Amino acid sequence: MKMSIVVRTTTKLVSPFLVTYAAYLMFYGYLSPGGGFQGGVILAVAVILLITSHGYKQVRKKFKFNWASLIESSAGAFLVLLGLVGLAFGAFYANFLPSEGGIIVPFNIAVGLEVGAAFTFVFYILLRWVESD
Template sequence: MKMSTVVRSTTKMVSPFLVTYAAYLMIYGHLSPGGGFQGGVILAVAVILLITSHGYRKVRKRFRFNWASLVESSAGTLLVLLGMAGITFGGFYSNFLHTEGGVILPFNVLVGLEVGAAFTFVFYILLRWVESD
C-alpha cells in the first residue's frame, strides 16, 4: 500500500537528513551524548520510513533482505574481532588505538551498523509475516 504523494515526497526529503544524523551520532558519540545504538535506530528509521511510505515491493528492490542480513552479521563479527584484538594488547576491548576516540569510534560505528541492520531485518521479517496472511 502506498501513501499519499505528500507523505512520499516528505519521506524522500527527510530520509537523507536522518541518515546524516545517524552517521553523526555514530562518529561523534564518544564526544557527546549518543553513540552507536541511537545512531543505528535512527538509521533503521530512515529505511523503515521509506518502506512504509513507498511500499514494501518498491523499496525491497534497493534495500534487499539479504543485504540487511549481511550487514548485521558482518558488523557482529567485526565487533567480536575488535574485542578479541584488545586481548592481544592487554585487555578485552582495551584502548589500543592511539587516536582521539581510540577503540570507541570504530565500536560505535559497528554497533550502529549492527543495530540499524537488525531493526531493518526484524521489520522485513514482520512484513513477510504480514504479507503471508
C-alpha cells in the same frame, strides 16, 4: 499499500537527513551523549520510513533482505574481532588505537550498523509475515 504523494515526497526529503544524523552520532558519539545504538536506531528509522511510505515491494528492490542480514552479521563479527584484538593488547576491548576516542569510534560504528541492520531485518521479517496473510 502506498501513501499519498505528500507523505512519499516528505519521506524522500527527510530520509537522507536521518542517515546523515545517524552517521554523525556514530562517528562523534564519544564526545556527547549518543553513539552507536542511537545512530543505529535512527538509521533503521530512515529505511522503515521509506518502506512504510512507498510500500514494501518497491523498497525491497533497492534495500535487499540479504543486505540487511549481511551488514548485521559483518558488524557483529567486527565487534568480536575488535574485542579479540584488544585482548592481544592486554585486555578485552583494550584501547589500542592512539587516536582521539580510541576504539570507541569503530565500536560505535559497528554497534550502529548492527542495530540499524537488526531493526531493518526484524521489520522485513514482520512485513513478510503480514504479506503472507
